[in-house]
Amino acid sequence: MINSQLPILQVMVPLLAASLCAILPFRRLTWLIALAASLAALAISLNLLVLVLNDGPISYALGDWAAPWGIEYRVDALSAFVLVLVSALGSIIMVFAPTSLAREIDADRVFLFHAMYLLNLAGLLGMAVTGDVFNLFVFLEISSLSSYVMIGLGRDRRALTAAFQYLIMGTVGATFYVIGVGMMYMMTGTLNMADLGTRLPEVAATRTVIAAMAFIVVGLGLKLAIVPLHFWLPNAYAYAPTVVSAFLAATATKVALYALLRIVFTVFGGPAMIGLPVDQILLVLAIVAMFGASAVAIYQTDAKRLLAYSSLAQIGYMVLGISFLSATGLTATIIHLFNHALMKGALFLALGCIYLRLGSVQIEKMAGLGRRMPWTMGAFVVGGLSLIGIPLTVGFISKWYLIQAALERGWWLVAALILLSSLLAVIYVWRVVEVAYFQAPSDDMLQLREAPAVMVVPVWVLAGANVYFGVNPQQTIRAAQSAAAALLGGGG
Amino acid sequence: MSPETAIIAALAVPALGALLIGLAGRVPNLREAITLTTAAALLAIVISLVLAWFDGARPDVTLLEMIPGLSLRFTAEPLGLLFALVASSLWIVNSIYSIGYMRGNAEHNQTRYYIFFALALTSTMGVALAGNMLTLFVFYELLTLSTYPLVAHHGTPKAVRSARTYMGVLMATSIGLLLFGMIWTWQAAGTLTFTPGGVFEGKIYQPLTGILLALFVFGIGKAALMPVHRWLPAAMVAPTPVSALLHAVAVVKAGVFAVVKVIVYIFGVEHLRTVINFDWLSIVAGFTIVAASVVALRQDNLKRRLAYSTVSQLSYVVLAAAILVPISVAGAALHIAAHAVSKITLFFAAGSIYTAAHKTEISQLDGIGKRMPWTMVAFGIGALSIIGLPPTIGFTSKWLILQGAFEAQNSVAIGVIILSTLLNAAYFLPIIYVAFFRSESGEAAPHGEAPWPMVLALTATAGLTVVLFFAPGWPLALAQELAGIVR
Amino acid sequence: MSFPGLINYWAVAALMMIGFYAVIAHGNLVKKVIGLNIFQAAMFIFYISMAKVRGGTAPILDDDLSVFSNPLPHVLILTAIVVGVATTALGLSLIVRIRDAYGSVEDEEIRAIEAASD
Secondary structure (H helix, E strand, O other): OHHHHHHHHHHHHHHHHHHHHHHOOOHHHHHHHHHHHHHHHHHHHHHHHHHHHHHOOEEEEHHHOOOOOOOEEEEOHHHHHHHHHHHHHHHHHHHHHHHHHHHHOOHHHHHHHHHHHHHHHHHHHHHHHEOEHHHHHHHHHHHHHHHHHHHHOOOOOHHHHHHHHHHHHHHHHHHHHHHHHHHHHHHHOOOEHHHHHHHHHHHOOOHHHHHHHHHHHHHHHHHHOOHHHOOHHHHHHHHOOHHHHHHHHHHHHHHHHHHHHHHHHHHOOOHHHOOOOHHHHHHHHHHHHHHHHHHHHHOOOEHHHHHHHHHHHHHHHHHHHHHOOOHHHHHHHHHHHHHHHHHHHHHHHHHHHHHHHHOOOEHHHHOOHHHHOHHHHHHHHHHHHHHHOOOOOHHHHHHHHHHHHHHHOOOHHHHHHHHHHHHHHHHHHHHHHHHHHHOOOOHHHOOOOOOOHHHHHHHHHHHHHHHHHHHOOHHHHHHHHHHHHHHHOOOO | OOHHHHHHHHHHHHHHHHHHHHHOOOOHHHHHHHHHHHHHHHHHHHHHHHHHHHOOOOOEEEEEEEEOOEEEEEEOOHHHHHHHHHHHHHHHHHHHHHHHHHHHOOOOOHHHHHHHHHHHHHHHHHHHHEOEHHHHHHHHHHHHHHHHHHHOOOOOHHHHHHHHHHHHHHHHHHHHHHHHHHHHHHHHHOOOEOOOOOOOOOOOOHHHHHHHHHHHHHHOHHHOOOOOOOHHHHHHHOOHHHHHHHHHHOHHHHHHHHHHHHHHHHHOHHHHHOOHHHOHHHHHHHHHHHHHHHHHHOOOEHHHHHHHHHHHHHHHHHHHHHHOOHHHHHHHHHHHHHHHHHHHHHHHHHHHHHHHHOOOEHHHOOOHHHHOHHHHHHHHHHHHHHHOOOOOHHHHHHHHHHHHHHHOOOHHHHHHHHHHHHHHHHHHHHHHHHHHHOOOOOOOOOOOOOOHHHHHHHHHHHHHHHHHHHOOHHHHHHHHHHHHHHO | OOOHHHHHHHHHHHHHHHHHHHHHHOOEHHHHHHHHHHHHHHHHHHHHHHHOOOOOEOOOOOOOOOOEOOHHHHHHHHHHHHHHHHHHHHHHHHHHHHHHHHOOOEHHHHHHHHHHHO
16 A cells, blocks of 8 residues: 555655754754655665566556646656665765764754755655656756755855855756746647657657757756856855765766656657757767866865866766667666766765864865775775776776777777776876875874764765675666666657 | 685685784784785695696686676686796795895885785785686786885885876776777677687687787786886885885786786687787887897896886797797796796895895995895896796796797797897896906995895795706696697 | 747747846846846746637636636746745845855955955
8 A cells, every 4th residue: 555655755755854854943853854754765765666676667646637637756767776876875974964064064054954955855856756847847946946055054155156156057957947848848738758758759850849859958967067067066066065065966966867868768769859969969078078077177176176076077977878879878877877876975975074074175185194084085095996997896887888888889989088088087086095195194183083983884885885886786787777778668 | 625715715815814914913023924824825725726726626716797797707727827826925935025124124004015915915816816807807906906005105205106107007008908908808709708719719800809909918007018118117116025026926927917818818829820910919029028128228226127127028928928839828827937936036135235235226236245145146046047047947938938939930039039138138247247246345334134034035036946947847837738728 | 820929939039038148147146136037937928828829718617618728837837936936035045145255246256255365
């Protein structure tokens, strides 16, 4: 019985918990609520994943209004995969959060942070669970608005301007998306994804549909921070509280990517259906991101900004996978979507530990930190190696599939470029490693202790996941493959 | 112990040793005892594996499926056993030497040093016993990572910079070229398992084979084929036992080992014979041999001269494998062992000179033979072996290679080997000459031999160099088995 | 349909560009938010225009009426308006805090302050 209500509970639990948090001005209590809601969401999503893998996609009619009129929630392999990813990272980050927040946010605002975090979680989960393009917009805005607030909570005043910049660009992106949705509605009279998928091909050649696709890809591209649309991201990640950076880097861009995949493949039936060379455009942008953002990352002096630029480059890899338009390419994208969440989660949380003790994440101030905070830096190194793509970490698996997809298409040059760009990752990761391990600590660092266990353990859970899914990636690969097949199968 | 367990143990024992060393970090004596015990245990395990192999056991262990159809897989075959044997036996000697050196020079961070040394050995065992290219690649990268802290050990700006070169070149080649070649192979042949005779028969467009081979040969940067040899001289900033490990035991040998392995088990010797544009490999290897020898001639720093000598000697192995006849492949395998014992002796000698006399330049060595007779006699033996003169193992391996070159009527190889022998003599004999026959220059402080563990170690390896000439035993037997596989 | 029939859409396009231009070109943060509002208003009109059925009335359930506008876009746009209000409120409150922190709501002045404090 309860099983049939899972899709709606997935969203309702964090949503209700959020409103509860907003009216209860207690730090510890709201934290407990947030943690409990995250864990409940995780349990629900795991349940959904098992159900979907066993019995195929689940459809849920909201308020019992049947699909084309009412809003349909639809969970297939891909969305279940994303749900698990988001709720799992949310739970881990929540365990980590209180100690880190105590240092980075004013104490009287912490309960509001929890409310915002839960709203964001509800928004992200909703985006993954919904089968309705307009409903997706609503959830997109819920998660966006709450993330502007969370970024603005940072103590650095630049966090405010970063949040404002993100608000402007994010709203423009979301509006673009809605305009695209409106155009699709004009041509088909439906907002249901599966319905759109069957009706759009008839009108695919019209200018309206082409324009719709262009609007939607640009709109979601803004949320996803595909390279020329990325200007909000580095500042937002750099000045937000570390917990927020970790959560957004690990989940928000991933869900935006999910939405892009959903729209481009399930709704439009793949770029080939529409007379717009989206794949070629994405290919070029992805390669620019891979090199440009990595090159900029090399010159950063702030470790958080460094990771932010590295995120842009990694988003490039995911987008590259889409541009191959093949099962292997999409598998690579989905695998990397998961893997990158693990890497960046671990790395940002490690920076959270460092900020707690050091009060800064400037690379030059991290001299000798390898000795003072061995566990934290150890996790950072593991995450960094994964980012580079060293075998036995998840990064290697991602790279393997991406290159294989490139070779499958016979794009030798692209394969070579993927490898070349991962060498840039070696440089920026090693800049931190060298400073932390092979430079003498300054005198005021002698008092420095390792971060408390409640922070180190979540960091290592993620770092460990980087290794675990790197040596034992069958589950990820299988889930990604079936998700890719569902996307290409159309509707699925 | 069944051979399967032995393979797992060979990987697990040094890793476990690293853990225990870390735990025992505060008690130096215990820490060193653990290092030595681990080394001895590893050697025993490898010996049991070799014995089992000669008894006909063909162990094959599959651990984890990393990518559908591709697992972490380990097998024992002659070439790998030979490499494992060399590495594990020299680790014992190197550990004894390390204890003397690290204490003699009062180095800092000794625990970190021993931990990463043990981890490097785990990686080496993984490379040696790898059953497919993926496994080899995994441990090849781990070897780079685990030796990085050893190279950067001193932490001085110079050391960090050199370590950066070390890491940069090895990572760039392995990720940029080797990984590419590997995935291409996977795409074309559908397997990465090391198969006698190769995996490509009829599966790849002929002219592309040359390009693919180049990806592998240059991608394996540890083989130090020019122009990817720059990391090797850079890594000279490391403490001497590390240089000995890098140059004689683990890193460079992992490189040439991988090249031979790829030629024999991925491309297949027979298949390569039919490839038309294959000659370039002999030419590049030959050029590296000669050019590196010429550069070595001009170095005054003893360790740098040895480093360039290593670059040159490594290409012997590549050249020998590229001659593509069974006997030369056997020569390649044996040269891995021969060069290992000889070069480690030379490095030990260099380190012992540094510890006792604090001298690093060749021009300072006048008359040192009288103060450090054991060291310099061992140095002489090592040098003879590198030049390829009897009664040393270096002669045996060079003989096999030359024989192969004649059999294949490869005039380039013959010319290169003769020329380089002359060059080797030219850069080693003067050192021996000045050490024994020049009188010491004025202001030298009196000193004797280095601490006894160091002298013991270098005497042992020098002795081994000679003993192997008279009784080549397992190394030769394994090399011949490999030749049997090649045919 | 000829030009007059599409006049709503021309208006939408014009408003959209005006709003978008304001967002990009104005250095004053409040004006940026106003631009954003115009931009969103264009989108609202776009939805409402497409719902219009020629000769139709408001969608009220009554036996006399048979032709009425499509109510769904209206509902959608109600949601979108709510979102727009929330965005505007949030944007303005961020501006208030920016003004507290920097003493200015001009983009360039904030940059100058930032550059000076670095």
